[in-house]
Amino acid sequence: GFAQVLTDPDATLQAGWTYTLTVEVGNSLDYPWHGYKVQLLAGGTPHTPGSGGDYTGPVTGGTLLAEDNNSLTIAVDTFETSTVTYTYNPEHASLLGEPLQIRLLTLGNVLAGDEYTEADFDNVKLDAAEPAPIARNPDPEDGATDVCRKVVLSWTPGMYADKHDVYFGTDFNDVNDANNLDPIGPGEIYRAHQDADSYPVPETLDFGQTYYWRIDEVNAPPDEDTIFKGDTWQFTVEPIAYPIAGDKITPSASGSYAADQGPENTINGSGLDANDMHSTVHTTDMWLSRDEEPGQAWIEYEFDKVYKLHEMWVWNHNSTSEEDLGFGFKDVTIEYSENGTDYTTLGGTTHEFAQAPSKAGYEHNTEVPFGVPAKYVRLTANSNWGTYGKYGLSEVRFYYIPVLARDESPKSGTTIDGVDVVLSWRPGREAAEHYVYFSTSFEDVNTGTIDPDIIDAGGECETSYGPLSLDLGKTYYWKG
Template sequence: MSNKLICIMAMAFVLGWSGGLIRAQENQIVNSEFDDGLTGWGRYGATGFDVVVVQNAGLSGANAVLLDITDAAATASIGIAQSGLLLEPGVTYPIGFTARAQQSREMVVLLQTNLNNVSWPTQVERRVNLTTTAQTYVIEYTHTGDTLGDDPGESVNLYLMLKGAWWPMVGDDLNTKVWIDRVYFGAEPPLPRRDLPTNPEPGDSATDVWRDTRLAWTPGAFAQRHDVYFGTVFEDVNEASRANPMGVLLSQGQSADTYDPGRLELGQTYYWRIDEINAPPDSTVVRGPVWSFTVEPATYPITAITATSDAASPDTSGPEKTIDGSGLDANDQHSTTSNDMWLGQSADGEPVWIQYEFDRVYKLHEMLVWNYNVQFELLLGFGVKDAKVEYSTDGLDWTSLGDVQLAQAEAQATYRANTTIDFEGIAARYVRLTVLGGWGMLGQYGLSEVRFLYSPAHATRPLPTDGTADVDVATALRWRPGRDAALHRVYIDTDPDTVTDGTAPAVTVGDNLYRPDTVEFGGTYYWRVDEVNEAEPIALWEGDVWSFSMQPHAVIDDFEGYTDNLEAGEAIFDTWLDGWVNGTGSTVGYLDTPFAERSIIHGGVQSMPLAYDNTTSPWYSEAERTWDAPQDWTVFGADTLTVHFRGNPPAFLETAEGHIVMGAIGADIWGTADQFRFAYKSLNGNGSIVARVESIANTWPWAKGGVMIRERIDPGAAHAMVVLTPENGVALQYRPTMNGPSLSVDEPGPVAPYWVKLTRSGNTFTAERSEDGVNWVSITADPAASSVQISMATNVYIGLAVTSTNANAVTGAEFSAVATTGNVTGQWQTASIGREQPEGNAAEPLYVAVEDNAGNTAVVPHPDPLAVLRAEWQAWRIPLSEFHAAGVRMNSVRTMFIGVGDRNNPTAGGAGLVYIDDILFGRPAAD
């Protein structure tokens, strides 16, 4: 067996293989490029992550699979898998894929055999290093054993794992995103063609397509013009060309990537093809695939029906049997089983009737009838023969359609509907059949099934769909209009009752599109469309009430569109100008690619790193963006500017208010050796320390910040500590002996801010906790478990401990009311225990400034003087009124500044790095 790992930079071709690769072998992976969603793929693991197919991930083809890890602390495995592979002796199989990660981490590639769910021998287990840059990975595996995967109960499975109890890997503790594409097992598939049209609209093989639809597509990467082929015969569309258009080349050399074929025939299937014409000088014609769709049918079945009758029926043969589909097979053939049909008998000598009520008034086209169809029906004659048909819109006033005769059933299991009652487009909500006579003389009457078909007269298919959230404020309302609608009356309001009763503001439009001008950010709206007809049977078809919710904000900059293309001017510092241009101490982006930050992000895949250095003149640092055209940030009721940011906590900072802020990185304070930052003083003999943990950044559910007494400044030193965590409550954790194992007493529930206390009395260490710093209780309900015995020297260290419990992220903790008892001496000192700790940011003011088109400028400082020290993303929401009050017109914004320092009164300060992401304006919901 030979395994060879080849790592190739993004989008490079694999030129050859080592080993005994049979070049003719096929790629065994189904849906290698995820162009068919997740077909062929299985989710491995139940919780802690989402799996979706996304577009424009920058890997291979148009689609990629995204594994979004939302809870890496979950114990379940995380990955995707595909089964059904075949291994043959002596064959070398390349296992290849393209991937990138939001944060650098490992992934385990696992090839495993399942033998009747009894044993799972592993053929390949290999770790690969994922980075934030897309790379192509290839693992070669030569199979030396017997053929695997061709016997019953035996399968060969490929797993791409990001977490698993049996496969530990670097980064399996990260909540992050991983994108994967172009997975193959066997021969390398060709790279997806970029010159073909994609994303057809209507989608390929779509059904129930609106008859007035327009064709649309995404052009090939090099296309300048397009030929449109369209027709009803596949062979014609498939074989036609410019030289032989066959009557289906409807548009040649058009520049638009849409085409209007005109009103289409109901129920017809159409075929279409787009040939792409590349740019000169070659103007190559690239033949596209043939797509198809089927237009909406002429009529639809009514599904919401209630059936009643005045006749007495057996419990299993009530009138509902005529509308529930019982007895019908996939070919609309009805059974001969009596319990699948209705049978009724007059209880008082009155005529038997059966009545149908719909959920609304419909424009009825016809009614199909399956008569009573038991095996001996031709002899018994239970089926209805003659009936009077009436209809009503309200159930009170009835109109006669006339008398009809229903054909007798065939008494065969192949029986299909053999009577059609034409309703001629009348409007009705109720239909009643009164029996005038049957096919026999027994006084009982029955039907097997009925089906009502209607012609759509109401507005349907709303866009946005009913209940959609986060709708773009610029979205136009659309719907599929009623078949004969001449005009459309649109009601829209924030009150559903006014829309329902028709008292909401209304506007009449001529097209099935309305762009409301009164919606606001964050609002929930209800709307309805009444279709106005010129023709009978009625002039107005009242619509359903739909709803949607507007997005709370619009994006000013999400930093997703910047690239590393310097020649094109697409780098982040080409738009956000820094100290290289404006002379301040700022630096936007990194000196090496990627220029944007791709691990520390609030949303999407990029954020803007903004380094500040206020140690030299002009003693403030800012980045600025100027728009060519003034921006209006007051539209749609916007009242707030939101800037998402995060900073880096300092090594140790004691504020004037007596708070202490510390940042730290480290795998954990646990096991036999620790990695953390320790701020300490000396303790001789007995004593205690108490602190209020104001916050602890959630770099991991077991990130820790709290009080500690430690014997030595060594990674394996004996110690005791009482710590608060982001998600696992409060804990007494301790190591009784030098380089020995750690132990823990946990109490789930408490979250910051919360008080912790640790007391030493001889060799007894007692942990306490408090909600208010006054009333103290044992760390658990069992006081005995809250005290532990640790033999320490008389002179020890007492102080504050912080660790991120995540080797790839810096956490920050803030403490207040830190106090000690006993013989505690010295000033605060800090130590990096187990690994070097980062320096972090200097505390400097953060500000946003806005300049309007007239040159008026307003500067708004962040209210938190420690803002740039916060290790978690913050949403800074600034009321637009703060800028208005300084004379800035927020409907004509020209330049935005984000800075660190005191812009108005600059003084010498420090340096650091902050991250900016997702700058928005709108009306955010109240916290």
């Protein structure tokens, strides 16, 4: 391979800078191809100069910053561009001011019989970009969704920042146009003038609301009048409830008018457009019962597990003749169960489902609140909107409250680099405490036959357990 420690006084590692190394890598026909490495390092001892411009000593030392380890597929007798990017990391603070080093390596193992190996390198270029004066790397990231209601805003400060002006609100223009002459405080758009590069939003945010925020970077005295206005970022808070996906639901019914008008049509999204509007084009996008007496036609939904149901949306039967035939459910008994045996009538009474309009572009027009745990929901039609003995629905959607732990870390199947591990997860919304099961036995964790550790729910956004001292090479199982 080839290595060179750069001797230009400006070619040193600097705080906050970003370095981009590009190299054309070729696959020669002359020798077998075993791959390549392109590396950027800091530090090292340069070549030892010899007589006549030659070098008598190799480059030694250096700390690897970033590399491309044979990531490209390079056809014979062609070149591809390898790009290695490194942005200063504070863990390399001891290397600040050290010269940068480039290494270009041909992979191969002479001891394993690779007597000859070759990769060609050309057009080596190293670019260095001075850090931006504005705030960057927002967290939550710009455009993030499903953000926790108790959020901490954080960012990477601009290079020259001494203070940070924080702007936050629900209107893009209000946040984008605000400045440091506006009123300041927790209830204002201009929230804070502070030292920290994070800001815990004091209020609990609204479900489903989109928020906007901006960080302006303020120089240190005597240049504190220099302010670098930041970009306006946005994120959306988690919804109050989440839809249960159709592949998590098994529908059944008292019967179907035709094989292609079965109950599965009510949970598979057929007939809905991108805006959740239902069509009238195909009755095969809907469910229609066979001829039944009032109170005999039913459809049931079995979920993959028990959910805390929030509400149900209904698109009633919506054929082009619905206005005349009235097949849609009208007076409906809604029953729910956790075990499929013991059923309870929702609200102790019946519910009326609104009739569909017999028109395309049909938005759901019935919403039924639940607020109960259930694995099964059965809808029984006591009447329809017409005089014929058939009953039908177009689409039914269930929403649930996330009361179980989610967004776990480390993810299932993860290989951990290290033995000290902290488990973390997003708590169920109504959790007061957590039972944490942890073992090398899948069966013990899965069945809960071991004693759990009980911990308080902690924060609304994240709860953690650990650190845990683990044994190398072992597989562990956990749930919380």
